[in-house]
Amino acid sequence: MNGRNARDVSLEVLTRVERKTSYSNLELHQVLSRSQLSPVDRNLVTELVYGTIQRRNTLDWILAPFTPRKLELWVRQLLRMSVYQLKYLDKVPARAAVHEAVEIAKRRGHRGVASVVNAVLRNVLRHPDRLGTISETDPVKKLSLEYSHPEWLVKRWLDIWDVHTVRAMCDTNNRAPSHTVRVNRLKLSREELATQLEAENPQVKVRESDISAYGLIVEKFGNVADSVLYREGTCTVQDESSMLVGEILKPAPGSTVLDMCAAPGGKATHLAELMDDEGTVDAFDLYRHKVELIEEQVRRLGVRSVRARQADARQLPRLLSKKYDYVLLDAPCSGLGVIRRKPEIKWRRSLEDVGGLVALQQQLLDAAAQLVQPGGVFVYSTCTLEPKENEQQVEWFLRRYPAFQPDESFVRTLPVDVREKAWLGSGMVRILPQYFCSDGFFIARFTHMA
Numbered sequence: 001m002n003g004r005n006a007r008d009v010s011l012e013v014l015t016r017v018e019r020k021t022s023y024s025n026l027e028l029h030q031v032l033s034r035s036q037l038s039p040v041d042r043n044l045v046t047e048l049v050y051g052t053i054q055r056r057n058t059l060d061w062i063l064a065p066f067t068p069r070k071l072e073l074w075v076r077q078l079l080r081m082s083v084y085q086l087k088y089l090d091k092v093p094a095r096a097a098v099h100e101a102v103e104i105a106k107r108r109g110h111r112g113v114a115s116v117v118n119a120v121l122r123n124v125l126r127h128p129d130r131l132g133t134i135s136e137t138d139p140v141k142k143l144s145l146e147y148s149h150p151e152w153l154v155k156r157w158l159d160i161w162d163v164h165t166v167r168a169m170c171d172t173n174n175r176a177p178s179h180t181v182r183v184n185r186l187k188l189s190r191e192e193l194a195t196q197l198e199a200e201n202p203q204v205k206v207r208e209s210d211i212s213a214y215g216l217i218v219e220k221f222g223n224v225a226d227s228v229l230y231r232e233g234t235c236t237v238q239d240e241s242s243m244l245v246g247e248i249l250k251p252a253p254g255s256t257v258l259d260m261c262a263a264p265g266g267k268a269t270h271l272a273e274l275m276d277d278e279g280t281v282d283a284f285d286l287y288r289h290k291v292e293l294i295e296e297q298v299r300r301l302g303v304r305s306v307r308a309r310q311a312d313a314r315q316l317p318r319l320l321s322k323k324y325d326y327v328l329l330d331a332p333c334s335g336l337g338v339i340r341r342k343p344e345i346k347w348r349r350s351l352e353d354v355g356g357l358v359a360l361q362q363q364l365l366d367a368a369a370q371l372v373q374p375g376g377v378f379v380y381s382t383c384t385l386e387p388k389e390n391e392q393q394v395e396w397f398l399r400r401y402p403a404f405q406p407d408e409s410f411v412r413t414l415p416v417d418v419r420e421k422a423w424l425g426s427g428m429v430r431i432l433p434q435y436f437c438s439d440g441f442f443i444a445r446f447t448h449m450a
């Protein structure tokens with residue numbers, strides 16, 4: 001298949017993500033898995049989809065003076081995708097990008113639409129100042145347009161961090177995420193997995209993670225989840241920062257563990273592996289279809305200690321007649337640490353959402369406090385960077401539940417790189433995406449004083 005088909009497929013994914021407010025990674029996977037595109041075209045589709053979503057406000061800013069206000073959704077997406085190529089992709093000649101866009105418009109619409117697309121894109125090309133440096137002088141607007149993040153988010157981050165930190169964070173959020181896997185240490189060692197991954201594909205380059213003793217960064221493999229090694233349960237696709245959550249909870253073999261919000265099971269299965277699959281991990285999630293995802297991972301990895309069940313975790317103190325040695329609350333959150341993987345998050349979230357999530361997290365924290373055994377351990381984690389969902393929740397929890405103390409014992413077990421680069425508070429660690437080019441994560445560990 002040629003480049004033109006890759007652009008048709010990209011437009012289909014972009015339109016679906018926008019229309020259904022679904023996640024780009026899921027739509028992309030679904031569309032690519034039933035397409036016949038070559039590896040080169042698949043890479044182009046991935047680049048166009050992520051790039052167009054990532055750069056949305058900057059692309060709209062470039063297009064604004066030349067675009068009619070009312071446009072069908074697919075036409076707007078086509079214009080954004082084309083301007084993305086004009087501004088960000090050196091390898092695509094401008095003429096080709098415009099020509100392809102007009103051809104797609106002819107195939108999908110009628111002559112009128114094609115001539116609008118043609119006129120808008122030619123106008124953009126006639127104004128290279130619009131495609132070049134952003135001329136805004138207001139610092140928030142400038143950062144927002146240069147690094148394609150919403151103004152409210154840039155403003156919020158500038159309230160918390162200095163401008164260099166915010167710029168580095170926004171820049172990292174626009175980079176392609178690395179492919180990382182966690183070894184299933186019940187089946188093989190990290191070194192053995194690295195050797196086998198390289199043997200399955202001679203082009204592949206494997207590096208050990210600086211964050212987690214179980215992580216490997218895999219380059220040039222394509223989709224690891226399509227490999228034989230993955231199907232055989234030797235590894236799990238998981239971000240490096242996320243692996244740290246299990247390592248910080250570190251349940252002892254034979255203990256009882258509760259994972260309150262567990263789907264799709266990345267951390268629940270890690271906990272089982274860390275316990276040598278001895279003991280129990282009760283893994284709950286609110287949604288039935290998500291519980292099935294946990295069950296799928298449990299089967300694939302061959303772990304026996306995880307029991308996946310459906311429940312609203314806020315009701316668990318009423319539903320369960322027991323307490324646990326270890327409890328994990330990997331809470332639903334605003335996800336502002338995983339913008340690299342899900343770029344649409346930054347356009348869909350607002351400060352108001354954060355308020356709603358804080359209330360839900362507090363209800364879940366209330367439940368967690370009742371489920372930890374005296375002397376037990378509790379870990380609270382999120383993949384967001386918002387203090388209201390992180391440090392301020394920890395303060396709230398400690399004020400409300402004096403039986404819990406921040407537990408710093410894990411700090412000395414962290415890899416040196418993490419200790420040096422990450423922010424460490426009392427019993428807390430926060431990783432910003434730019435430190436290791438990994439997901440942004442917040443993890444806090446508490447002990448219940450017996």
Ligand SMILES: C[S@@+](CC[C@H](N)C(=O)[O-])C[C@H]1O[C@@H](n2cnc3c(N)ncnc32)[C@H](O)[C@@H]1O
Pocket residue numbers: 260261262263264265266267268284285286287290311312313314330331332333
């Ligand atoms: C951050 S994700 C968990 C990721 C998971 N720990 C992993 O590592 O694979 C949060 C999960 O919380 C679930 N959730 C949201 N509200 C919940 C509730 N009230 N009770 C239980 N689960 C809930 C969501 O369905 C989602 O799967």
